[in-house]
Amino acid sequence: EDQVTQSPEALRLQEGESSSLNCSYTVSGLRGLFWYRQDPGKGPEFLFTLYSAGEEKEKERLKATLTKKESFLHITAPKPEDSATYLCAVQPPYNTDKLIFGTGTRLQVFP
């Protein structure tokens, strides 16, 4: 069964303390991997799409990378406003409309 596993489940950081979130997957022939940010009471908001191993995307303090079995979301010098749940989702080759989501990493950044 295709699975997406995110770790850690929760992460507490001090403002300015850089770290990484992990998304590992068992899907073979991945078509794409998506990162979303979800704030409390809101729907997930799109951040990045990665398509091939070695690809990197950046947005402000966030950088997403992709290997053949996992993706990392690196957060550099985070601020309290980066606090949110970060979700990753994979796009399997047999049904590119059907994203498989992980359960997310809940990030809290304290001033």
Add this chain to the structure above:
Amino acid sequence: DAGVIQSPRHEVTEMGQEVTLRCKPISGHNSLFWYRQTMMRGLELLIYFNNNVPIDDSGMPEDRFSAKMPNASFSTLKIQPSEPRDSAVYFCASSGGTNSPLHFGNGTRLTVT
């Protein structure tokens, strides 16, 4: 662009009652998705439509759940009869194509007592 609009934001109902959730996708998007989110299972795809046609409903839990998309600007998800285990946040999302990202609404929080 108003984004994906869902209503109601919150719904509290008693077991056995019918519940209807509504969604207006982003104009011009041809794919619409219904997801359910719980703490235990995360986001689960229930059903999705392409050009108003249901493509895959394998995620619909059981016959109590049904979804329709009568036109390109409106979809409903109905639960009849509702049960306490249906309590969750239900999200609608739309996209402009296969490799386009999903745009989510802010969800409907359903509580069935």
